[in-house]
Amino acid sequence: MLFLTRIEHFNAAHKLYNPEWSKEKNEMVFGKCANENWHGHNYELHVTVKGKVAADTGFVINVKILSKLINEFVLEKLDHKNLNMDVDFMKEKMCSTENLAIEIWKQLFFRLPEGVQLHCIKLYETPRIFVEYFGD
Amino acid sequence: MNKKVSIYRKEHFNAAHRLHNSAWDEEKNYAVFGKCNNPNYHGHNYEMDIKITGEPGADTGFVIDLKFLSDLVKENVLEKLDHKNLNLDVPEFAHLNPTVENIAIVIYNILRSKIEEKLDLQIRLYETPKNFAEYPAS
Numbered sequence: 194m195l196f197l198t199r200i201e202h203f204n205a206a207h208k209l210y211n212p213e214w215s216k217e218k219n220e221m222v223f224g225k226c227a228n229e230n231w232h233g234h235n236y237e238l239h240v241t242v243k244g245k246v247a248a249d250t251g252f253v254i255n256v257k258i259l260s261k262l263i264n265e266f267v268l269e270k271l272d273h274k275n276l277n278m279d280v281d282f283m284k285e286k287m288c289s290t291e292n293l294a295i296e297i298w299k300q301l302f303f304r305l306p307e308g309v310q311l312h313c314i315k316l317y318e319t320p321r322i323f324v325e326y327f328g329d
Numbered sequence: 330m331n332k333k334v335s336i337y338r339k340e341h342f343n344a345a346h347r348l349h350n351s352a353w354d355e356e357k358n359y360a361v362f363g364k365c366n367n368p369n370y371h372g373h374n375y376e377m378d379i380k381i382t383g384e385p386g387a388d389t390g391f392v393i394d395l396k397f398l399s400d401l402v403k404e405n406v407l408e409k410l411d412h413k414n415l416n417l418d419v420p421e422f423a424h425l426n427p428t429v430e431n432i433a434i435v436i437y438n439i440l441r442s443k444i445e446e447k448l449d450l451q452i453r454l455y456e457t458p459k460n461f462a463e464y465p466a467s
Binding site for chain 2: 204225226274279
């Protein structure tokens, strides 16, 4: 088994705001991140897959295929968007980095070619904060 | 002999914005600004280098007291920009497109009046790790 990682980036606006709570409670829990007018980030995404190295190609996965999947099902939906308003798979969900990583996992894991498994979604919200999701 | 030294303070903030010219129609805005024109905004982690140039003081050895600079930036720049929507929350951009160029100019203008005239000031502002602006241009 071998791990292969592709690094991508996108930027987006969001806010952390629970509509079931009062404005005061949202500000108490989420602080500046609850700003009603949004704020934003440069996100960096590390997609790690695992598989056996094929004898005929020497590849775990053709990285062009991985790149296309990430572009079509993740970046096209997230880049230069408002995560709360513009993204179908984030509707009704809290737009935390944690939830975003889980939803990116769901977009990719069943689309990978046979013999290749998704291993980890690592998502940086800032250079100093990131989450890792391994699917369980 | 020139004894001038440049000293830098790095800061960061994050914000939402959109690039939009209200004098243009939707089509032209999209043609010029592309994805950056999204009506629902997008956002960035901005990184900033504040460069101060001058001669170190004989008594302190400092070009500028970095604690003073840190407090100045926090109070006047970060409080204004961090976790904000640049178009909606920051009066300086009510009629000014919040491009990385214009944000650098706004930050410079805020700080220039609060730093001794004998010291040179330059702002380098990163919108992404690959895109940044410097003002004044050297």
